Amino acid sequence: MAALSPTVYLVDDDPDVLKAIDRLLQSVGLRVVSFLSPQLFLEGFDRNAPACLVLDLELPGYSGLDLQRTLEQEASALPIIFLTGRGDIATSVQAMKQGAADFLTKPVDDIDLITAVRDALARDEALRLVRSERARVAKCLSTLTERERQVLERIVAGRLNKQIAADLGTSEKTIKFHRGNLMRKMGVRVVADLVKLAERAGVGSGTAA
Amino acid sequence: MNWVEVIWIVMSAACLTLGVIHLFVWFKQRSQYAHLLFFALAVSATAFGAFELTMMRAQSPVVYAVTLRWAHVPLAMVVLSMIWFVHFYFNAGRLWLAYAASSFRLLALALNFMTGANVNFREVTAMDQAQLWGGAVISGPVGVVNPWVIVPQIGNVLLVVFVLDAAVTLWRRGGRDVRRRAAVVGGSLVVCITLIAGFAALTNLGIVHAPTMVMPGVFIVVLAMAYELGWDLISAGQLAAQLRASEQRFRAVVEAAPSAILLVDQKGTIALANAQAENVFGYPRAELVARPVEMLIPEAFRVPHVRLRDTYLRDPQARAMGLGRELFACRKDGSEIPVEAALSPMPTQEGVFVLVSVVDITERRDLERATARQRDELAHLSRVAMLGELSGSLAHELNQPLTAILSNAQAAQRFLAQSPPRLDRLEEILSDIVKSDHRAGAVIQRIRSLLRKEPAQRNSLDVNDVVEETLRLMRSDLLNRQVVVHADLDKGLPAVRGDRNQLQQVLLNFMMNGCDAMDGRERNNRLLVRTRRTANGTVEISVADRGVGIPLADLERIFEPFVTTKSHGMGLGLTICRSIVDAHGGRLWATNNSDGGATLHCELPAQRP
Secondary structure: OOOOOOEEEEEOOOHHHHHHHHHHHHHOOOEEEEEOOHHHHHHHOOOOOOEEEEEEOOOOOOOHHHHHHHHHHOOOOOOEEEEEOOOOHHHHHHHHHOOOOEEEEOOOOHHHHHHHHHHHHHHHHHHHHHHHHHHHHHHHHHOOOHHHHHHHHHHHOOOOHHHHHHHHOOOHHHHHHHHHHHHHHHOOOOHHHHHHHHHHOOOOOOOOO | OOHHHHHHHHHHHHHHHHHHHHHHHHHHOOOOHHHHHHHHHHHHHHHHHHHHHHHHHOOOHHHHHHHHHHHHHHHHHHHHHHHHHHHHHHOOOOHHHHHHHHHHHHHHHHHHHHOOOOOOEEEEEEEEEEEOHHHOEEEEEEEEEOHHHHHHHHHHHHHHHHHHHHHHHHHHHOOHHHHHHHHHHHHHHHHHHHHHHHHHHHHHOOOOOOOOOOHHHHHHHHHHHHHHHHHHHHHHHHHHHHHHHHHHHHHHHHHHOOOEEEEEOOOOEEEEEOHHHHHHHOOOHHHHOOOEHHHHOOHHHHHHHHHHHHHHHHOOOOEEOOOOOOEEEEOOOOOEEEEEEEEEEEEEOOEEEEEEEEEEOHHHHHHHHHHHHHHHHHHHHHHHHHHHHHHHHHHHHHHHHHHHHHHHHHHHHHHHHOOOOOHHHHHHHHHHHHHHHHHHHHHHHHHHHHHOOOOOOOEEEOHHHHHHHHHHHHHHHHHHOOEEEEEEEOOOOOOEEEOHHHHHHHHHHHHHHHHHHHOOOOOOEEEEEEEEEOOOOOEEEEEEOOOOOOOHHHOOHHHOOOOOOOOOOOOOHHHHHHHHHHHOOOEEEEEEOOOOOEEEEEEEOEOOO
């Protein structure tokens, strides 16, 4: 994958704080884009680029938690690091329950913040890898014929060719033919790889398609 | 001596006595000419009585004629004094009649000496001895009538007409006393003169043979006039007594008055001081009376006071002294005391006096000061409590600049640690750090100022400034409570005089009340803070919320102590706000909004330019 440098999005209504944290993250070579309000952020951020969000919890009118909810509804996986001036437990618990990556109090120490940002970016990258793999598998799966899918499910379930042929009321030879085709379509050589891939794609969890 | 002679002597003596009494009265009151004229009348009557007695005793016609001639002198004086007495005393009668009657009498007197034996007879030829009751014998004349006697007779008619006219004029003027005077003096004069003159004419013309007896008529006239003048003296005496009593009452009232009272004349000299004045100013009365009133005024104000006193005398009217300024009086021991003074003019014959009543208000001032101190202390306590409630937000307000400073400083460290060090970034970082530091300092300054315990100040304030500063203090709290504030500030507000901290406290209270009213509401919590200039020039600050509103019965009660709708708090906040605004000369009230929620209003008087 190309070394597209990830972005740190920053949202805080206090311009002094916004500028200072922007600067701190820049000093370790991160790419930072700052916004003074959640609305500006929603209009301006790139939903596809690798990134994380450093978000002030106390924003006038539209709080950090509100923004978190909105992103969740968009099915965005953007990891969020909350910054708060209060450190009040109820709010932090809720933020974490809603899937916050981290929860830091102001004033925040540089190491804590930078570590949290790096972790969040790593998590985002990992998540993106999983996603692209899943997308690739899903794409391969979509090229299988109905018969090939039925055969695949039974292979993943651990059944032998003879048994599969009996299940589907056909000959063992025909099953071997389907098996060769689907291995080729899924891009694997050995059955072990095929099983791993299918599991990752959520195939064969006992469901009959 | 027979009884007729005794009566004539008694009448003459009585006239003389009455005359002398009124001469004495005239000496004391020179302007009262009626008394002098009465004296002249009475003395002339005495003299005439003596002549008439001589005539009655005359043994020969020659003696009678001569005596009669000379008797006309006092008679003329009697008539003249009578005419001018009526003129001055009644202040009535036609002047030409008075002159005419006087002229005829004087002409008669001249003819008396120039024609015949006298004006009555050309010649007295014999004596007619008349025998009266009790054996008294008196002489009467027999002779040739002087035709010029017509002159005094015309004079007598004029005299009667003059007196009658004057008496009628007087009667018409009305009044009980005046009418009595017209009847007694006028009536007796008319009746007596008519009788005397008629009788004299009849004897003169020989129609009736009798001695002339003018004196009893004259005597009655004298008595009537003396009676009237006596009434005047009596009523003057009564008036004087009433005046004395009234003056005594005035002094008693002034003496018993609870405030110090001074009577000051036009030149500013104290004419009178009461007992309370001795207490208030510390001077014994003897050291106050006849001294200039400026001695009671602090030295710095003495010269302007003289000027102000003159201004007052040009348009004297009852009013308070000082017209809203604080007044001080100077006591004998040199100390100055706060006073209130009222002035009222007293017009007298000697010019306008001014009655000054002065009240020592030291105790009231002390009480006011103690009350103000208590109010300030209570306001301070409530302010401290309120800042306690806000402490979380205030900490956050400090936390923001501290966050910026830390991150900036750590960014700088990292820029420095790079190789080569990014020195170019340092300048802007340092300047931002300084800025944030100032910001934190300002927060601390605001808190400290609100916490400071000091007596209320009166400074010229821009209300919008106070509102904006309060909004900064509340910012975090508002954020935390998810309340959005809209400020609608009138840029053309006049300044007000007041204590910045106390007014800020009122606003904080208003806003916290509004937030409390909206607690528990999910969305759209808004406060509208407005300032505006009212139609009558005052400044109004209002804070409207979107809460539950205030029950109608509580709109006024919420300002009473210990009345609260909240689970926390003592219910003193708005009570203290009201006492603060009262002390600023303003007012505080609450209304409900037509579209829900309540509004708290505060109205303050604009500073006088």
